[in-house]
Amino acid sequence: MALEPSETQPKLEKSPTPPTEWDYPTFKEYLLSQARGKEFLLPITAFPAEIDLNAEWHGVLNAMRDKTNKDDIERVGLAGYNLTQRSLYLPSERVAEVPSQWEKNSHVARDAIVIQRSLARSRGAEGLVGILHSHPQRVTRPFGFRINRGRLSAGDLYIALTGHYGPMVGVTAGDMNSLAFKTQQSVVPTDDFEKFVDLWERDPQPKKLDELLAQKYNIALYKGQVNGVLKKVYPKR
Numbered sequence: 659m660a661l662e663p664s665e666t667q668p669k670l671e672k673s674p675t676p677p678t679e680w681d682y683p684t685f686k687e688y689l690l691s692q693a694r695g696k697e698f699l700l701p702i703t704a705f706p707a708e709i710d711l712n713a714e715w716h717g718v719l720n721a722m723r724d725k726t727n728k729d730d731i732e733r734v735g736l737a738g739y740n741l742t743q744r745s746l747y748l749p750s751e752r753v754a755e756v757p758s759q760w761e762k763n764s765h766v767a768r769d770a771i772v773i774q775r776s777l778a779r780s781r782g783a784e785g786l787v788g789i790l791h792s793h794p795q796r797v798t799r800p801f802g803f804r805i806n807r808g809r810l811s812a813g814d815l816y817i818a819l820t821g822h823y824g825p826m827v828g829v830t831a832g833d834m835n836s837l838a839f840k841t842q843q844s845v846v847p848t849d850d851f852e853k854f855v856d857l858w859e860r861d862p863q864p865k866k867l868d869e870l871l872a873q874k875y876n877i878a879l880y881k882g883q884v885n886g887v888l889k890k891v892y893p894k895r
Contacts, residue, residue: 738783788826
């Protein structure tokens with residue numbers, strides 16, 4: 659679990675007003691602002707056209723993607739924070755796997771998340787700002803649906819909307835990375851997870867189901883190539 663160096667320079671005390679592009683320090687400041695509470699969520703119109711991750715973030719995504727490409731087993735990593743030290747935590751040395759006793763292509767395993775959360779707290783993280791995971795390039799899920807390569811599933815977006823692991827959820831699959839963010843205008847589903855997934859993840863499903871759900875539930879959605887800049891796909895400029 660990597661800890662960024664603490665910072666002594668004064669920082670924003672509220673959600674930043676974003677420029678057209680977020681470099682990594684601005685993205686980090688956004689995540690730290692989200693750690694203060696839901697009142698710091700940004701309006702959906704305030705998200706930038708592009709987000710540039712740093713090498714550490716790309717390293718975590720690449721590690722999960724590469725391992726999953728070899729064995730079709732999903733990986734999960736949590737993004738933690740420490741407001742006192744103004745630092746973010748990423749699971750750089752260990753990315754939890756879906757445990758072997760779980761069905762190989764199950765949704766993100768709770769046991770793996772428990773392991774990651776415990777590790778983050780042992781290293782000083784105060785809480786979570788998001789969850790990252792990998793998808794096999796084309797899999798059949800336990801609910802009977804199939805995920806198109808590189809997109810967030812309905813279940814992934816449900817996790818972002820409910821904020822169980824923070825307001826951000828990300829996925830890496832094939833040659834694509836995707837990030838989704840809860841916004842001030844996001845609509846939190848009243849259905850439970852299984853019912854929500856069953857409603858949306860059924861065949862035949864649209865190729866851009868994540869974009870359709872981003873529009874319906876007011877989610878800021880980004881996609882980009884491996885090691886590349888993430889570009890906003892909803893809301894469109």
